Amino acid sequence: MKKQSLKEKLKKKEKACAFSLHRVSRFIQPSLLLFLLKKPSYGYELMENLRKTGFHEESIDIGAVYRTLRSLEKEGFVKSIWQRKKKRRKRIYKITSRGKALLRAWVKRIEERKKALERFIKFYQKRRQ
Amino acid sequence: MKKQSLKEKLKKKEKACAFSLHRVSRFIQPSLLLFLLKKPSYGYELMENLRKTGFHEESIDIGAVYRTLRSLEKEGFVKSIWQRKKKRRKRIYKITSRGKALLRAWVKRIEERKKALERFIKFYQKRRQ
DNA sequence: TAATCTTATATGTTTAAATCATATAATAAA
DNA sequence: TTTATTATATGATTTAAACATATAAGATTA
Numbered sequence: 488m489k490k491q492s493l494k495e496k497l498k499k500k501e502k503a504c505a506f507s508l509h510r511v512s513r514f515i516q517p518s519l520l521l522f523l524l525k526k527p528s529y530g531y532e533l534m535e536n537l538r539k540t541g542f543h544e545e546s547i548d549i550g551a552v553y554r555t556l557r558s559l560e561k562e563g564f565v566k567s568i569w570q571r572k573k574k575r576r577k578r579i580y581k582i583t584s585r586g587k588a589l590l591r592a593w594v595k596r597i598e599e600r601k602k603a604l605e606r607f608i609k610f611y612q613k614r615r616q
Numbered sequence: 617m618k619k620q621s622l623k624e625k626l627k628k629k630e631k632a633c634a635f636s637l638h639r640v641s642r643f644i645q646p647s648l649l650l651f652l653l654k655k656p657s658y659g660y661e662l663m664e665n666l667r668k669t670g671f672h673e674e675s676i677d678i679g680a681v682y683r684t685l686r687s688l689e690k691e692g693f694v695k696s697i698w699q700r701k702k703k704r705r706k707r708i709y710k711i712t713s714r715g716k717a718l719l720r721a722w723v724k725r726i727e728e729r730k731k732a733l734e735r736f737i738k739f740y741q742k743r744r745q
Numbered sequence: 746t747a748a749t750c751t752t753a754t755a756t757g758t759t760t761a762a763a764t765c766a767t768a769t770a771a772t773a774a775a
Numbered sequence: 776t777t778t779a780t781t782a783t784a785t786g787a788t789t790t791a792a793a794c795a796t797a798t799a800a801g802a803t804t805a
Contacts, residue, residue, distance in 0.1 A: 514732075515763095517736070518736070521736065521739060521740055521743070524740075524743055525743045529782080529783090530782070530783065530784090531781060531782050531783080532782095540735065540739070542732050542735065542736055548763075548764065548765080549782095549783090549784095550764085550765085550766085550767095550784075550785075550786095551762085551763070551764080553782095553783060553784060553785085554762095554784085554785085557784090574771085574772065574773095574781095575771070575772070575781065575782060576770095576771085576782075576783085577781095577782070577783090578782090578783070590740070594736075594737060594740050597733050597736055597737060598733075598737060600733060601730055601733040601734060601737070603643075603671050604726050604727075604729060604730040604733070605730060606669065606671065607646070607647070607650065607671055607723075607726055608723060608726060608727060608730070610650060610669070611650055611653075611719070611723050614650070614653055614654045644792095658753080658754090659753070659754065659755090660752060660753050660754080661753095677792075677793065677794080678753095678754090678755095679755075679756075679757095679793085679794085679795085679796095680791085680792070680793085682753095682754060682755060682756085683755085683756085683791095686755090703752095703800085703801065703802095704752065704753060704800070704801070705753075705754085705799095705800090706752095706753070706754090707753090707754070
């Protein structure tokens with residue numbers, strides 16, 4: 488169980504400083520939209536992509552992935568159909584034009600965020616004795 | 617009431633896409649530690665610094681600032697004393713060595729995070745038609 | 746001088762989402 | 776035939792962000 492051991496390691500790290508440093512904080516949503524921009528996909532595959540790409544340093548909560556997909560669909564940012572033809576049934580998601588617009592907004596935000604992080608690091612390096 | 621109007625604007629923006637894009641997500645804590653690394657300070661001043669530096673694009677919740685300071689103190693990352701000599705009583709906070717270590721951990725995390733955001737943006741620009 | 750604004754600290758309540766846990770079921774592998 | 780993997784889903788708990796309000800003293804202004 489690779490997932491469990493990683494979580495335990497993080498938990499230890501967290502206890503050492505009593506403050507959680509490992510929150511994902513709303514990064515699942517834009518990540519899913521980004522993968523879906525590339526090609527239609529389904530929950531399980533998307534979760535594996537999340538693991539591989541390293542947008543999240545920590546283990547992915549599969550429940551969060553499915554819930555986020557459903558809520559994105561409810562708001563019209565993605566659309567799903569059942570695929571039952573092949574060996575396994577899969578709920579295939581496609582990004583909509585509204586979803587693409589949302590992703591653009593996210594990218595803008597993420598660029599701003601990146602700049603803020605850069606400012607933070609610079610500030611730190613300047614003031615550090 | 618400048619604060620209020622800003623919040624309302626953000627609320628509208630949020631409603632437009634039904635997903636909140638404006639969360640601060642644990643950035644108050646490292647920001648406070650960073651300011652305190654520079655010099656001892658107090659809640660109100662720290663909040664004003666947060667506004668000015670633009671680490672947070674959005675309005676600062678002053679309640680969160682005070683609560684974060686208290687919790688940092690509870691864990692030994694900062695230490696406070698009351699200053700009553702001047703016109704107003706202020707609770708002056710100083711960063712401790714444990715706090716400095718925590719900030720170092722935060723900076724590492726923030727650097728990682730920055731890289732993740734960069735990867736995200738690159739990925740977006742590549743796959744975008 | 747009374748009313749309002751700014752500085753200053755603090756906490757109560759609500760809402761959102763992250764985290765943890767578990768359920769189901771079919772196929773693949775041991 | 777038992778276990779692992781693929782696949783989707785939701786219940787429960789915990790955390791923190793967001794919103795709201797309280798207090799009080801000094802500064803400003805009407």
